[in-house]
Each structure stands twice: as structure tokens, then as C-alpha cells.
Amino acid sequence: MFVRRIAVIGTGYVGLTTGACLASLGHHVVCADVDADKVKRLCAGEVDILEPGLAELVSEGIAAGRLSFVLGAPAAVEGAEVVFLCVPTPMGVGGVADLSIVESVIEEVGTLLPAGCVVVNKSTVPVGSAQRTAELIERDDVAVVSNPEFLREGSAVHDFLNPDRIVVGCDQQDAAERVAALYARLGAPTVLTDAASAELVKYAANCFLAMKLSYVNAIAELCDRLGADISDVTEGMGYDKRIGQAFLQPGPGWGGSCLPKDTSAMLQLADAADFEFRLIRATIDTNNRQRQRMVEKVRLAVTGKRGGSLSKVRLGVLGLTFKAGTDDLRDSPALAVAALLRQAGAKLVGYDPALRSGDVRADLDGITLVDDPYQAAEGVEAVVVLTEWAEFRSLDWSKLAGVVARPVVVDTRNLLDPDVVRRAGFEWNGLGRR
Structure with missing residues (x-):
């Protein structure tokens, strides 16, 4: 398996589970958050989220040197080959998903992304968001991939490590395959689209x-x-x-x-x-x-x-x-x-x-x-x-x-x-x- 340097932006249910589980698969993961106190607690292996198995994975990842936490997205993306966006997309006015946090992160790190890296929309986002993200980044050397999560609260770690399927979407086949390869050890059916x-x-x-x-x-x-x-x-x-x-x-x-x-x-x-x-x-x-x-x-x-x-x-x-x-x-x-x-x-x-x-x-x-x-x-x-x-x-x-x-x-x-x-x-x- 190819070991990747991965950045995960956001340490909520999806972000922290994604980061900890990818680290358990052998990748080197840096997770970023804007809450300084939360980052400090995570660096010490303290997990606030009630999620079976998550605290153990975080501690194991830190001890193995494969998982770390930093304050702010810019500090995480340096040298990253894959950047996961796992920030909130709450319901906005009229029921439409509010993408303001996603867009804010892109504006913050767009020029800092390493050449050739892949940005992954992990958060649940409306159809067309990958295209919108690419437009905001405005770089031909950075691909944007959609890789939706299917995690249930209360069994998120189990769901990540035992998925029914992996869905990866991108108009650039090589970028989609790079993201799909991150999960190769899981042996799950993969949908490339x-x-x-x-x-x-x-x-x-x-x-x-x-x-x-x-x-x-x-x-x-x-x-x-x-x-x-x-x-x-x-x-x-x-x-x-x-x-x-x-x-x-x-x-x-x-x-x-x-x-x-x-x-x-x-x-x-x-x-x-x-x-x-x-x-x-x-x-x-x-x-x-x-x-x-x-x-x-x-x-x-x-x-x-x-x-x-x-x-x-x-x-x-x-x-x-x-x-x-x-x-x-x-x-x-x-x-x-x-x-x-x-x-x-x-x-x-x-x-x-x-x-x-x-x-x-x-x-x-x-x-x-x-x-x-x-x-x-x-x-x-x-x-x-x-x-x-x-x-x-x-x-x-x-x-x-x-x-x-x-x-x-x-x-x-x-x-x-x-x-x-x-x-x-x-x-x-x-x-x-x-």
C-alpha cells in the first residue's frame, strides 16, 4: 500500500474519525481545527466526542507518530498529498446546505496547496460543489474529488473500517484512483464515478x-x-x-x-x-x-x-x-x-x-x-x-x-x-x- 501524507481539515465526528482511521491504515495524518483548546486536548489524546473506539485510535495514532493535530488549516496542508475537507455544512436558509465554512477554508489554503495534491470533499455537499471548489482554488495542478462519508454516529469507527462501499467521484481518473487507493486495505467495493x-x-x-x-x-x-x-x-x-x-x-x-x-x-x-x-x-x-x-x-x-x-x-x-x-x-x-x-x-x-x-x-x-x-x-x-x-x-x-x-x-x-x-x-x- 502507498503511504500518503494527508491533511484533514475539521475534527468533528467526520473529521476526527477520518483522520484517526486513515492513520490506523498506515498513512501520516495531520488534523487541523480552529479551536485552540480542542487542539490542545487532542494533542494530549483527549477526545470529547462520545464514539466507541475513537479515543483508542487517536491515542494509538499519536503514539505511533502517524497522527498529529495543529491549529488552523494552513499548518496542516504543508506537504500534504491529499487534503480532506471535513468541516460543517449546516442547513441554511430555505433548507439549502450552507457552504460558507468550506469556501472559507478554500480561500485560506488555496494558494498554499502543494502542486499535484488532491482536495477531497468529505463533508456532505450539494451536487456541483466539487466544481465550485475547483473554481475557488483556480489551479490546474490541484484536483478536486468527491468522497462522501457514510458514518453513523455511535458506530463511526466501525463503519469507516468496515464500509459497505467506497464512493469516489472526479472527472480526472488518476485523482479518483489515488483517493480510492487510500482505502485499499479495507477491501470494500469501490464506485468510481x-x-x-x-x-x-x-x-x-x-x-x-x-x-x-x-x-x-x-x-x-x-x-x-x-x-x-x-x-x-x-x-x-x-x-x-x-x-x-x-x-x-x-x-x-x-x-x-x-x-x-x-x-x-x-x-x-x-x-x-x-x-x-x-x-x-x-x-x-x-x-x-x-x-x-x-x-x-x-x-x-x-x-x-x-x-x-x-x-x-x-x-x-x-x-x-x-x-x-x-x-x-x-x-x-x-x-x-x-x-x-x-x-x-x-x-x-x-x-x-x-x-x-x-x-x-x-x-x-x-x-x-x-x-x-x-x-x-x-x-x-x-x-x-x-x-x-x-x-x-x-x-x-x-x-x-x-x-x-x-x-x-x-x-x-x-x-x-x-x-x-x-x-x-x-x-x-x-x-x-x-
């Missing part, structure tokens, strides 16, 4: 997953109305190889840092191409409705009526992050449902394994955060499970029954064993279950 197609792959994949989740949530609601069982329905569906088992778990809606942003961006791309993408719009609408439906389920469980009042009703909320295994609150469906419950007048006490009572974040306003799930249940009229943390299954539900005001559980993830919860004296309410 043009930049526009590679950019669209990421959006197309995430939008399909969002549609699949919205679909199964709609099927769960239909199960509620028809007396069918969603677990049996999805099991029967999942054995069909054309469908598969993944993303067939109903919940309070999809969220996180990718799906909301990418579905909105896909609508923008479609609108710009004068195409009305009704399927994606319906997917988003269904997701928004799902959050309202969770509130209806809580109303029904607590008051006996779908439109019953939750004014001053005390609720214990288990799980606030957007998914288990991460401390990420961005576009968390749990927080979205919690916000709707607060708007309905409910008083919320929340517990999440990744959060602490002293955490001060705007997203948590109106939620009394505690460090113990049993404390979250004290005196509540319902326990509402919003994130699928495995530890919630093993709680002492008999102990919980002894501290709640009313033994009612609304399980928006179908996470718990209904028999266990019921034996403890609770009324269990799930999604689409008999």
Missing part, C-alpha cells in the same frame, strides 16, 4: 433511509388502528432480501445531523432542477406528523383522551439524544417531542446516560435534567421512553413503580419488554403493538 454522481449518492442514500423510516412509522400507526402487531409485520417484511431488516424500527421520528439536513437539501436540488420531488416532501411531512402523534399517545395514556390536557402534568422522560450511543442533540426527535410536550403544558424531568444535570444547553431549556433514571420517575404521571438506550431495558421497573404517581409507560421506541414492565405493575403503551 464523476463528481456530481458521487455527491448525489449521499443524498439519495440518506433520503431513501428517511423514506423507509417514515414508511414504517406510518405502518405502525396503521397497526394501531387495525389491531395488527408492527413487530410481526416488520419481521415478515425484513426477510424479503429486496427490503432487508435495517431501518424497520418505528420510533418518534427520524433526526440527527444528517437526515433532516439531507432531505431538505434534496428538495432544494430538485426545485433547482424544476422537479417536484413529492415523495421526499411527503417523507418530511410524515416525520413531522409522527412527533405530534407521540404527544397524542402520551395524552391518551395519561388522560384517556387523544386531546386530553397535559397542563401541569409531570412526566419523566428517558432519553434525550437523537440516538443511543451518542451525546449528540442535533435535531433530536426526542427533544422535538419533549418540546411539544412542554408546549402542551407538561412539566418534564429528563434523564439520558450521555448527559449530566449540570449540562447547560439551549436545547434542554424547560427540562429538569437529573443524573438518575429513578429520580426522573419520582412523582410522574407517565414515564416516556424517547431514545433507545439499552440500559433502559434493565432498569428495576418494580422500583420505578414504587416512585411514580401513576404506573404508566409510553415506549416510543418499542424498546422495553412489555411483559417485564407489566409484571412490575405498569401499563405499557408502544407503537403498533397489540
Whole structure:
């Protein structure tokens, strides 16, 4: 394998995982960030991100001399053969991806890039971004490649080192092959294509997953109305190889840092191409409705009526992050449902394994955060499970029954064993279950 000198700009989920994993494959990697304190902590092997295996890879890379961290992009690109752009591309006005940080980095390092190096757009960017990046660089001796990431928070290291596929897009074949060669040791199927197609792959994949989740949530609601069982329905569906088992778990809606942003961006791309993408719009609408439906389920469980009042009703909320295994609150469906419950007048006490009572974040306003799930249940009229943390299954539900005001559980993830919860004296309410 050819060992490359690589620069990674940005040390968030994607950047730090990319840098640490490429170093573990034998490359020499320099990661850059604009946060001086963060760079100092990373140099000492301290990783702030909750991501299994990442801290170990960072420490190993530093110890082996293959991974280092610097302040600012210019310090990283010196002598680099490949430069990965892993900076945020948040959802901007109207749902379009905001590329201002990408453009700022390019303007900062464009003239400093070594001749013959390859710039790689790793961040999720709209179709046409590789071309736009090349125009900003304005150098014939620097190629721009699209190499989208397919990392799931909570399993990012595993996903990087065990990829389903590697997608590399560039109109210059040699540049695409150089980037693809970085991953040669992984032995994954590799798709070499043009930049526009590679950019669209990421959006197309995430939008399909969002549609699949919205679909199964709609099927769960239909199960509620028809007396069918969603677990049996999805099991029967999942054995069909054309469908598969993944993303067939109903919940309070999809969220996180990718799906909301990418579905909105896909609508923008479609609108710009004068195409009305009704399927994606319906997917988003269904997701928004799902959050309202969770509130209806809580109303029904607590008051006996779908439109019953939750004014001053005390609720214990288990799980606030957007998914288990991460401390990420961005576009968390749990927080979205919690916000709707607060708007309905409910008083919320929340517990999440990744959060602490002293955490001060705007997203948590109106939620009394505690460090113990049993404390979250004290005196509540319902326990509402919003994130699928495995530890919630093993709680002492008999102990919980002894501290709640009313033994009612609304399980928006179908996470718990209904028999266990019921034996403890609770009324269990799930999604689409008999």
C-alpha cells in the first residue's frame, strides 16, 4: 500500500474519525481545527466526542507518530498529498446546505496547496460543489474529488473500517484512483464515478433511509388502528432480501445531523432542477406528523383522551439524544417531542446516560435534567421512553413503580419488554403493538 501524507481539515465526528482511521491504515495524518483548546486536548489524546473506539485510535495514532493535530488549516496542508475537507455544512436558509465554512477554508489554503495534491470533499455537499471548489482554488495542478462519508454516529469507527462501499467521484481518473487507493486495505467495493454522481449518492442514500423510516412509522400507526402487531409485520417484511431488516424500527421520528439536513437539501436540488420531488416532501411531512402523534399517545395514556390536557402534568422522560450511543442533540426527535410536550403544558424531568444535570444547553431549556433514571420517575404521571438506550431495558421497573404517581409507560421506541414492565405493575403503551 502507498503511504500518503494527508491533511484533514475539521475534527468533528467526520473529521476526527477520518483522520484517526486513515492513520490506523498506515498513512501520516495531520488534523487541523480552529479551536485552540480542542487542539490542545487532542494533542494530549483527549477526545470529547462520545464514539466507541475513537479515543483508542487517536491515542494509538499519536503514539505511533502517524497522527498529529495543529491549529488552523494552513499548518496542516504543508506537504500534504491529499487534503480532506471535513468541516460543517449546516442547513441554511430555505433548507439549502450552507457552504460558507468550506469556501472559507478554500480561500485560506488555496494558494498554499502543494502542486499535484488532491482536495477531497468529505463533508456532505450539494451536487456541483466539487466544481465550485475547483473554481475557488483556480489551479490546474490541484484536483478536486468527491468522497462522501457514510458514518453513523455511535458506530463511526466501525463503519469507516468496515464500509459497505467506497464512493469516489472526479472527472480526472488518476485523482479518483489515488483517493480510492487510500482505502485499499479495507477491501470494500469501490464506485468510481464523476463528481456530481458521487455527491448525489449521499443524498439519495440518506433520503431513501428517511423514506423507509417514515414508511414504517406510518405502518405502525396503521397497526394501531387495525389491531395488527408492527413487530410481526416488520419481521415478515425484513426477510424479503429486496427490503432487508435495517431501518424497520418505528420510533418518534427520524433526526440527527444528517437526515433532516439531507432531505431538505434534496428538495432544494430538485426545485433547482424544476422537479417536484413529492415523495421526499411527503417523507418530511410524515416525520413531522409522527412527533405530534407521540404527544397524542402520551395524552391518551395519561388522560384517556387523544386531546386530553397535559397542563401541569409531570412526566419523566428517558432519553434525550437523537440516538443511543451518542451525546449528540442535533435535531433530536426526542427533544422535538419533549418540546411539544412542554408546549402542551407538561412539566418534564429528563434523564439520558450521555448527559449530566449540570449540562447547560439551549436545547434542554424547560427540562429538569437529573443524573438518575429513578429520580426522573419520582412523582410522574407517565414515564416516556424517547431514545433507545439499552440500559433502559434493565432498569428495576418494580422500583420505578414504587416512585411514580401513576404506573404508566409510553415506549416510543418499542424498546422495553412489555411483559417485564407489566409484571412490575405498569401499563405499557408502544407503537403498533397489540
